[in-house]
Amino acid sequence: MGEFELLINELIKFRNDRNWEQFHNSKDLALAISIEAAELNELFLWKSAEDAEKVDKTKLKEELADVFAFSLLLAAKHGFDVKQIVLDKIRKNNEKYPVDKSKGNAKKYNEL
Amino acid sequence: MGEFELLINELIKFRNDRNWEQFHNSKDLALAISIEAAELNELFLWKSAEDAEKVDKTKLKEELADVFAFSLLLAAKHGFDVKQIVLDKIRKNNEKYPVDKSKGNAKKYNEL
Amino acid sequence: MGEFELLINELIKFRNDRNWEQFHNSKDLALAISIEAAELNELFLWKSAEDAEKVDKTKLKEELADVFAFSLLLAAKHGFDVKQIVLDKIRKNNEKYPVDKSKGNAKKYNEL
Amino acid sequence: MGEFELLINELIKFRNDRNWEQFHNSKDLALAISIEAAELNELFLWKSAEDAEKVDKTKLKEELADVFAFSLLLAAKHGFDVKQIVLDKIRKNNEKYPVDKSKGNAKKYNEL
Numbered sequence: 001m002g003e004f005e006l007l008i009n010e011l012i013k014f015r016n017d018r019n020w021e022q023f024h025n026s027k028d029l030a031l032a033i034s035i036e037a038a039e040l041n042e043l044f045l046w047k048s049a050e051d052a053e054k055v056d057k058t059k060l061k062e063e064l065a066d067v068f069a070f071s072l073l074l075a076a077k078h079g080f081d082v083k084q085i086v087l088d089k090i091r092k093n094n095e096k097y098p099v100d101k102s103k104g105n106a107k108k109y110n111e112l
Numbered sequence: 113m114g115e116f117e118l119l120i121n122e123l124i125k126f127r128n129d130r131n132w133e134q135f136h137n138s139k140d141l142a143l144a145i146s147i148e149a150a151e152l153n154e155l156f157l158w159k160s161a162e163d164a165e166k167v168d169k170t171k172l173k174e175e176l177a178d179v180f181a182f183s184l185l186l187a188a189k190h191g192f193d194v195k196q197i198v199l200d201k202i203r204k205n206n207e208k209y210p211v212d213k214s215k216g217n218a219k220k221y222n223e224l
Numbered sequence: 225m226g227e228f229e230l231l232i233n234e235l236i237k238f239r240n241d242r243n244w245e246q247f248h249n250s251k252d253l254a255l256a257i258s259i260e261a262a263e264l265n266e267l268f269l270w271k272s273a274e275d276a277e278k279v280d281k282t283k284l285k286e287e288l289a290d291v292f293a294f295s296l297l298l299a300a301k302h303g304f305d306v307k308q309i310v311l312d313k314i315r316k317n318n319e320k321y322p323v324d325k326s327k328g329n330a331k332k333y334n335e336l
Numbered sequence: 337m338g339e340f341e342l343l344i345n346e347l348i349k350f351r352n353d354r355n356w357e358q359f360h361n362s363k364d365l366a367l368a369i370s371i372e373a374a375e376l377n378e379l380f381l382w383k384s385a386e387d388a389e390k391v392d393k394t395k396l397k398e399e400l401a402d403v404f405a406f407s408l409l410l411a412a413k414h415g416f417d418v419k420q421i422v423l424d425k426i427r428k429n430n431e432k433y434p435v436d437k438s439k440g441n442a443k444k445y446n447e448l
Contacts, residue, residue: 002114002115003114003115003116003194003195004115006195007195007198007199010198010199010202011198011202014202014205014206017211017215018209018211018214018215018216019215019216020214020216020218022216023218023270025161025164025165026156026161026164026165026167026172027156027159027161027164028161028269028270030149030152030153030155030156031153031156031265031268031269031367032269032270033149033152033153033179034146034149034150034152034153034262034265034370035262035265035266035269037142037145037146037149037179037262038146038258038259038261038262038263039262040142040145040146041142041143041145041146041255041258041259042259043142044138044139044142044143044255045252045255045256045259045442046247046252046256046442047139047442048385049137049138049139049140049384049385052137052138052139053137053138055138057190060138060190061190061192061197061200061201062197062201062204064183064186064187064192064197065197065198065200065201066201067145067149067179067183068180068183068194068197068198069198069201069202071176071179071180071183072198074176075176078169078172078173080173080176082115082180083115083118083119085173085174085176085177085180086119086122086123086177086180086181086184087119087122088173088177089173089174089177089178089181090122090123090126090181092174093126094126097130099129099130102130102132103129103130103131104130104131104132104134106132106135106381106382106383135382140381140382143255143377143380143381144381144382146258146374146377147374147377147378147381149374150370150371150373150374150375151374153367153370153371154371156367157330157364157367157368157371158330158359158364158368159330160273161272161273218269218270218271226339227338227339227340227418227419228339230419231419231422231423234422234423234426235422235426238426238429238430241435241439242433242435242438242439242440243439243440244438244440244442246440247442249385249388249389250380250385250388250389250391250396251380251383251385251388252385254373254376254377254379254380255377255380257373257376257377257403258370258373258374258376258377261366261369261370261373261403262370264366264369264370265366265367265369265370267366268362268363268366268367271363273361273362273363273364276361276362276363277361277362279362281414284362284414285414285416285421285424285425286421286424286425286428288407288410288411288416288421289421289422289424289425290425291369291373291403291407292404292407292418292421292422293422293425293426295400295403295404295407296422298400299400302393302396302397304397304400306339306404307339307342307343309397309398309400309401309404310343310346310347310401310404310405310408311343311346312397312398312401313397313398313401313402313405314346314347314350314405316398317350318350321354323353323354326354326356327353327354327355328354328355328356328358330356330359
């Protein structure tokens, strides 16, 4: 079994044990991703980029795991193959951000 | 090779081809996750939960893929085993949200 | 004294009493707005739009006040006249969203 | 007329001209604040705190104005007096963050 399938199975088991499927519509799952992402960002707030690297690893793992968990549940809800959608997006970004134009600068594709 | 390793390799190749590693500190990667999560949420804005399910699947795949991409890059930066951190978090949530107390309600663990 | 000026004075006094100006660069103030906005959203998570209206008003006031507080501090940092920038944006949106095209639909201006 | 009342009147006129009140439930207004906050943050993404200060002022004004606009609409929906809720929150924070304990450090109140 692939890693994504294994995690999705565990997450769905956790959810179904609690009858939480009723809450997991796409809109609220996306909102949950956003809220977890904010909790992740809070670990870095008011810190310089350098000091931010000294973040507590245990907390970082937990907040990042929460982002993955809700992202996996949203992907599973729509039957997406996570590996495939990420590979497809990398391919698309390869076109949006040609190496010769974007090398060494962080401009958005519409500013290149 | 596991799915996470494969994706991380592709993402790092994409990044290194553009010399973007210099921008990818933990604080900005977390911020990027948050911004991509907001773009994902924008697909559902002003829509009822029901109408939200009729979202354009192509856009949903792309926005969700962006969340995964930056989350994977942040995990890779810290050498996290994504499968393991998600499994660990599920285990921890099993303790925070005991089935008998949380079944059928969406209360936060500190309100149970 | 106008309401914005009064609030900004109070917020800056609170900040300066704690020597927190050193942390209040524009990037972190914007991040703080985003984190407070997520805490505001958490009040509504897993709730239908109808149930969301029954939110605890005390919590809603506090989370919304936090969004205003950091937004005012960011505006003050750049010397913006809050009344003016909001009026300017309404004027701009009047052009982006002509009444005859946008009446009764929530489409984004680039989809009109 | 106070500045908040004036802005709220203008925002509600803009909204009612377009029949958008139907979309402006509290949950979606909060989500809109969050999305606008992310657009604000995008102006600073991949930039050092120092470079972030050189941000395009016109864009900064517009994104910040959007955060204010939806925050004002949410406040108005619940009949909140914005000046009062911000002053109340400053008073509360004065207790959470006593000057002698929080001077010069950015720790969260529960870590003081």
